[in-house]
Structures are given as C-alpha cells and as structure tokens.
Amino acid sequence: MRISAILLLSLFLLGSCNQHKKRVIAVIPKATSHVFWVAVEKGAKDAGKAFNVEIEWNGAASETDFSRQIQIVDSMINRRVDGLALAATERKALVASVDRAMKQGIPVTIFDSGLDTDNYTSYVATNNFEGGQFAARAMAKLIGGKGKVAMVMHVPGSVSTSDRERGFEDVIKREFPDIKIVASNFGMSDRAKSRAVAENFLTANPDLAGIFGSTEPSSVGASLAVKARGLAGKVKVVAFDASESLVEDLKSGAVQAIVVQDPYKMGYETVRTLVDKLDGKTPAKRLDLPAKVIFSEDANKPENKLLLSPELK
Incomplete structure (x- = not known):
C-alpha cells in the first residue's frame, strides 16, 4: 500500500x-x-x-x-x-x-x-526589394542622377539579398536613364573578397561614380577599396546593414548612406x-518590416542611433 x-x-x-x-x-x-x-x-x-x-x-x-x-x-x-x-x-x-x-x-x-x-x-x-529601391534612389541623389555605378552583391541563392539587388536594378532602370550599372559580382559574404571585387570595378571603370553593397560584408569591402584608392567621397558608397566600421565611415564621409533594418x-x-x-x-x-535610408548628415540623430547600432538595444 x-x-x-x-x-x-x-x-x-x-x-x-x-x-x-x-x-x-x-x-x-x-x-x-x-x-x-x-x-x-x-x-x-x-x-x-x-x-x-x-x-x-x-x-x-x-x-x-x-x-x-x-x-x-x-x-x-x-x-x-x-x-x-x-x-x-x-x-x-x-x-x-x-x-x-x-x-x-x-x-x-x-x-x-x-x-x-x-x-x-x-x-x-x-521588405528587401523596397530596401534595394531605397538604395538606388539614395545613390541617384548622391551622384546627381547620372553616371556609372556597380554592385557588390552577396551570395547566389540568398532570397533577401537578391531581392535588394533586384530592387536596386529596378529603380535604376525605370527611374534614372542616365545612370548605368556597368558591373556586378558576388563578394561571397566576405569582406576581403568584396574588397577585391570592388577593386576590380574601380580598375575597369576609372570614372565610376558609385558602388552599392547589398550586405554588410559587401559594403565594408567597397568602402575599403574606395579608401585604399584615395577616392573616399568621390566614389559614392551606399551600404546595406550597419556595423561599427560602416557607421564610422558614414560619419567620416567614406560611406554616404546606409540602408538599415531593425x-x-x-x-x-x-x-x-x-x-x-x-x-x-x-x-x-x-x-x-520597413527599411530606412540614413545619410551621413543624419547619423547622429537620436532616432537613427539605435538603428545604426542595434546591439545597443
């Protein structure tokens, strides 16, 4: 019992x-x-x-x-x-x-x-397609609506980043006939490889007006290449996703705009x-969830700080 x-x-x-x-x-x-x-x-x-x-x-x-x-x-x-x-x-x-x-x-x-x-x-x-469209309009604003641009893409098969890249191409082709995308290649989610891709763009196109990086590694690589050539501020860089180094570049003027998520x-x-x-x-x-473009001059606004440095949350 x-x-x-x-x-x-x-x-x-x-x-x-x-x-x-x-x-x-x-x-x-x-x-x-x-x-x-x-x-x-x-x-x-x-x-x-x-x-x-x-x-x-x-x-x-x-x-x-x-x-x-x-x-x-x-x-x-x-x-x-x-x-x-x-x-x-x-x-x-x-x-x-x-x-x-x-x-x-x-x-x-x-x-x-x-x-x-x-x-x-x-x-x-x-909405990554929309985010890519935002990046294209930011680029057009920065280069005065004309010139040659290039894309450092992410990796094949990634839906989010391919949507951004398609969105960028869509707006450039539809809204800005005087801007030409003259080169694009994958950085394979690697900063060093992305820098090499951007270096090749700059070598092949000495009159390049801007580079769009569809992810953080792509954007960092583009920024490193532009700075190494002494072209910071001359070749405009539009980044997607923030990191500490990209925020520093945004504030210094090596990167002119970042499309950020939450x-x-x-x-x-x-x-x-x-x-x-x-x-x-x-x-x-x-x-x-909406994306947002933050330009260099808006980097220190309180409403943008948490989006640029999301780890602070």
Missing part, C-alpha cells in the same frame, strides 16, 4: 512538472557573429522572456555554410522543439527540412530570408508569431 502511494505521488509530481515545463523555440540565423544577428538574438530572447518560452539560439559560423545550417535544423526537429524559426542561407536547400518540421506538427516561421515554398507558418522580414524587432516579432501559433491563434502569413 505504501509503495502504491509513493508511486502515485511520483506520477502526480512528474505530470505536474511536465505541465509547467517551458516551451522551447529554436531560432536559427544565417550566422552568429555579425552585429545584425546579435541584435536578432537579443530581440528573440527578450521575446522569450516576455512570453515565457525558452529560446534555443544556434547557427553556423558562416552565411555560406548551408550544409551546417541543415544539420542544426534537423537536430532541432529531432529534439521535437515546440517551434522553429529559420533565416535560410539558401532558398532551396532548406525546403525539405522545413517540410519535415511542418509535417511533424512543429510550426515554422521563416525570417529575414525566404524559401522556395509556402509551407510555413509565417514569414517575418524586411533586427531587434525582427527577432522579437519572429518569436511572437510562433507563440501565437502555439497558443491557438493565427499569425499573419507575412509580416513586412
């Missing part, structure tokens, strides 16, 4: 513990080191605290290592996490993993960069969509 009572008490306590166990949401970025992803992590973890869920943050070291990202996603699915958030490094490679998660009843929110599928719970991202809000809203789904609500299928 005594043994039966102890057994019943143990089962009751075990059930009670399981009822109060925190739900786990895995958040998997493209990479972990860049300040953009650090700010996404902060937003996600603050949302975790606000909504009483545990955030499991894990990502590859490099944005080009999609095989490692697949391994991380699959391990989270095998662990049966309650929800999964993913910023896909490649638009096709992660589709099968996301399909598997959804089939097993694990809701998936895609954030920052999309996939070639609609089989997900929600999609939270900056990665903290992206991380927070991504977690919110999954919590809503787990609570039986229906989150929006798509949530677009």
Whole structure:
C-alpha cells in the first residue's frame, strides 16, 4: 500500500512538472557573429522572456555554410522543439527540412530570408526589394542622377539579398536613364573578397561614380577599396546593414548612406508569431518590416542611433 502511494505521488509530481515545463523555440540565423544577428538574438530572447518560452539560439559560423545550417535544423526537429524559426542561407536547400518540421506538427516561421515554398507558418522580414529601391534612389541623389555605378552583391541563392539587388536594378532602370550599372559580382559574404571585387570595378571603370553593397560584408569591402584608392567621397558608397566600421565611415564621409533594418524587432516579432501559433491563434502569413535610408548628415540623430547600432538595444 505504501509503495502504491509513493508511486502515485511520483506520477502526480512528474505530470505536474511536465505541465509547467517551458516551451522551447529554436531560432536559427544565417550566422552568429555579425552585429545584425546579435541584435536578432537579443530581440528573440527578450521575446522569450516576455512570453515565457525558452529560446534555443544556434547557427553556423558562416552565411555560406548551408550544409551546417541543415544539420542544426534537423537536430532541432529531432529534439521535437515546440517551434522553429529559420533565416535560410539558401532558398532551396532548406525546403525539405522545413517540410519535415511542418509535417511533424512543429510550426515554422521563416525570417529575414525566404524559401522556395509556402509551407510555413509565417514569414517575418524586411521588405528587401523596397530596401534595394531605397538604395538606388539614395545613390541617384548622391551622384546627381547620372553616371556609372556597380554592385557588390552577396551570395547566389540568398532570397533577401537578391531581392535588394533586384530592387536596386529596378529603380535604376525605370527611374534614372542616365545612370548605368556597368558591373556586378558576388563578394561571397566576405569582406576581403568584396574588397577585391570592388577593386576590380574601380580598375575597369576609372570614372565610376558609385558602388552599392547589398550586405554588410559587401559594403565594408567597397568602402575599403574606395579608401585604399584615395577616392573616399568621390566614389559614392551606399551600404546595406550597419556595423561599427560602416557607421564610422558614414560619419567620416567614406560611406554616404546606409540602408538599415531593425533586427531587434525582427527577432522579437519572429518569436511572437510562433507563440501565437502555439497558443491557438493565427499569425499573419507575412509580416513586412520597413527599411530606412540614413545619410551621413543624419547619423547622429537620436532616432537613427539605435538603428545604426542595434546591439545597443
């Protein structure tokens, strides 16, 4: 009798513990080191605290290592996490993993960069096509609506950055007939490679008026190349995404404009969509977050400081 009572008490306590166990949401970025992803992590973890869920943050070291990202996603699915958030490094490679998660009843929110599928719970991202359009209009303003420009692109297969690049091309071709995009190439998410690409642009086009970098590494590479040639201020640089060095260049005039996102809000809203789904609500299928252009002369405005240095949040 005594043994039966102890057994019943143990089962009751075990059930009670399981009822109060925190739900786990895995958040998997493209990479972990860049300040953009650090700010996404902060937003996600603050949302975790606000909504009483545990955030499991894990990502590859490099944005080009999609095989490692697949391994991380699959391990989270095998662990049966309650929800999964993913910023896909490649638009096709992660589709099968996301399909598997959804089939097993694990809701998936895609954030920052999309996939070639609609089989997900929600999609939270900056309107990157619009951001690229903003960059093009900023460039046109800076070079007086005419001249030769080039693009240091990110990597093949990345939805978010290819949208920016398409947006830039779209506006230049439609709205500014006197501006010609004379060169474009991938910097492969690497500052040194992006600098080499920009150096080649400058060598081949000594009359180049401007360079657009569609990501932080692309933009840093472009800035380094321009400064090394003594062309800071003469060849205009429009960047996408901020970092400490780019903000310094913005203030010094080596970079004339930066298109910024709100990665903290992206991380927070991504977690919110999954919590809503787990609570039986229906989150929006798509949530677009606006981008903003910040010119050199506006860098010190209070409303821009947190966007330029999102890690401060």
